[in-house]
Amino acid sequence: MKEKPKDFQTKVVHGFKGFDPCTGSVSFPIYQSATFRHPALNETTGYDYSRLQNPTREELENTMASLENGKWGFAFSSGMAAVTTVLQLFNPGDHIIVSDDLYGGTYRLFEEIYKKYGIQFSYVDTGSTKNIIENIKTNTKAFFIETPSNPMMKVCDIKALCKVAKSENIMTIIDNTFLTPYFQRPLELGADVVLHSGTKYLGGHNDTLAGFLVVNNDELAEKIRLIQKSIGAVLAPFDSWLLLRGIKTLAVRLSKQQENALILSNWLQSNKEIERVYYIGLLDHEGYEISKSQATGFGAMISFMVRNVSMIERILNNLKIIAFAESLGGVESLMTYPIIQTHSAIPEKMREAIGVNERLLRLSVGIEAVEDLIYDIEQAINL
Numbered sequence: 323m324k325e326k327p328k329d330f331q332t333k334v335v336h337g338f339k340g341f342d343p344c345t346g347s348v349s350f351p352i353y354q355s356a357t358f359r360h361p362a363l364n365e366t367t368g369y370d371y372s373r374l375q376n377p378t379r380e381e382l383e384n385t386m387a388s389l390e391n392g393k394w395g396f397a398f399s400s401g402m403a404a405v406t407t408v409l410q411l412f413n414p415g416d417h418i419i420v421s422d423d424l425y426g427g428t429y430r431l432f433e434e435i436y437k438k439y440g441i442q443f444s445y446v447d448t449g450s451t452k453n454i455i456e457n458i459k460t461n462t463k464a465f466f467i468e469t470p471s472n473p474m475m476k477v478c479d480i481k482a483l484c485k486v487a488k489s490e491n492i493m494t495i496i497d498n499t500f501l502t503p504y505f506q507r508p509l510e511l512g513a514d515v516v517l518h519s520g521t522k523y524l525g526g527h528n529d530t531l532a533g534f535l536v537v538n539n540d541e542l543a544e545k546i547r548l549i550q551k552s553i554g555a556v557l558a559p560f561d562s563w564l565l566l567r568g569i570k571t572l573a574v575r576l577s578k579q580q581e582n583a584l585i586l587s588n589w590l591q592s593n594k595e596i597e598r599v600y601y602i603g604l605l606d607h608e609g610y611e612i613s614k615s616q617a618t619g620f621g622a623m624i625s626f627m628v629r630n631v632s633m634i635e636r637i638l639n640n641l642k643i644i645a646f647a648e649s650l651g652g653v654e655s656l657m658t659y660p661i662i663q664t665h666s667a668i669p670e671k672m673r674e675a676i677g678v679n680e681r682l683l684r685l686s687v688g689i690e691a692v693e694d695l696i697y698d699i700e701q702a703i704n705l
């Protein structure tokens with residue numbers, strides 16, 4: 323019988339190899355070893371030193387490549403280590419177009435670290451392909467896109483952008499942290515590099531940091547491998563195992579999180595204290611149609627603006643179930659105040675221009691009973 327390609331929901335559970343062929347261990351082993359013995363001079367088991375390759379990390383990297391429908395996966399000690407690695411592909415004088423609405427830590431890395439090495443950045447609204455095209459310069463070497471963007475949930479038309487990028491010989495890098503390969507696979511839409519903070523939905527339990535890059539191109543993979551082993555910000559064996567374990571439930575977790583997010587965003591929209599809700603699964607979201615055409619789901623990230631700034635303190639101080647904390651994507655719901663947390667590194671003028679103001683909150687919806695989450699926000703508002 324012809325082999326049936328595995329469904330995504332099966333792939334996440336079974337990983338790449340999935341089990342240990344030597345022992346039959348269903349849980350892939352943690353190879354907690356820094357180095358590996360050589361059988362003889364000029365011989366290797368395929369593993370020499372864990373910064374270069376480690377069997378647990380390799381299983382995770384291959385799993386991530388398979389989930390993104392890519393050829394090569396690379397695992398790093400954090401999402402920022404993955405961003406750092408991809409930036410090392412560029413040279414002084416290169417110009418990169420970046421989403422103006424992005425994780426503040428990425429902005430800080432670009433502005434405070436890479437700018438002094440001569441890399442130039444333009445921050446533009448990447449929810450509009452026309453806008454991106456207008457900002458292309460002769461030295462533009464890459465588009466660095468968060469979609470949906472963080473925290474304003476702007477959606478970039480990945481296919482249209484990649485078409486432009488290919489014709490101009492520009493590399494497209496997509497930060498796919500918010501939707502994960504369960505809902506969106508940018509390489510299939512023409513992107514060159516997919517990036518993740520694995521700390522978020524992939525790990526899924528708010529218990530470890532991780533980052534990923536996935537590519538299809540062999541030459542690009544070689545360059546990334548060289549940078550990965552030279553910089554050395556690799557994911558440790560135990561953290562690799564935590565990620566493998568987290569990924570097993572990615573599909574069920576995200577399905578439930580998305581279900582909760584849709585109910586919650588509708589509820590938020592109907593609350594008189596809330597001025598505006600930003601969730602790409604809402605019919606009136608400007609990115610709704612593009613999202614539907616390029617992704618199979620809308621994820622579980624919601625931002626919302628309260629009418630009165632005094633409501634912010636009341637909500638953050640009185641939530642009981644939802645944690646007031648930075649980060650996103652785990653099973654526990656988290657409420658973030660971007661201006662003082664995730665986006666504090668972004669200058670006020672730029673923040674205000676994109677709508678990240680003192681009345682904006684970001685909610686990462688978890689897998690709790692949605693009635694409890696609604697009750698929690700309601701009691702905080704009405705206290």
Ligand SMILES: Cc1ncc(COP(=O)(O)O)c(C=O)c1O
Pocket residue numbers: 400401402403425427428468472497499500518519520521531532533649664
């Ligand atoms: C969209 C996005 N990309 C990258 C990062 C950086 O990842 P990490 O915190 O794992 O270094 C974050 C962190 O919040 C993020 O939200």
